Amino acid sequence: MASSPASSIFRLDWRPSRVLGLALVMLGLLASASVLASRLPPLLKFPAATLALAHALHLARREAGRAPCALAWAGGHGPLRAGDQGLVAPRLHLRGPIAVLVARDVHGRLQRFCWWPDTLSPGLRRQLALAASAGPLTGHPLAAWPA
Structure with missing residues (x-):
């Protein structure tokens, strides 16, 4: 038949997945922490850590905002x-x-x-x-x- x-x-x-958004934020926090723990000069360290966290938050917000x-x-x-x-x-x-x-x-x-x-x-x-x-x-x- x-x-x-x-x-x-x-x-x-x-x-959109809430777990994916949370994972992106957590990765951003870890990336920021690893930059802060690195031997970069302080003049580069803090802007790079802030940029890593801001980018992760942007990606999580963009993913959560998808229809x-x-x-x-x-x-x-x-x-x-x-x-x-x-x-x-x-x-x-x-x-x-x-x-x-x-x-x-x-x-x-x-x-x-x-x-x-x-x-x-x-x-x-x-x-x-x-x-x-x-x-x-x-x-x-x-x-x-x-x-």
């Missing part, structure tokens, strides 16, 4: 939609409990969606990995994108 094309699309919500979106993926190298924006050439990278989906938008810019354990359950992570492994040569229903 063939599945309907509408059910062949993997849908997943993405939202949540819904992803719809036909799987494999198939088309990916993030909200109303089409993305091409999606690639999924799995590193332990962290999943990163990278794709290009219509202007050629890279778009990254990172799921940490606080935003992606192990079951959804498995489903995401299955969607990524589906391709046009597998015959898997996820490989067909509705017209």
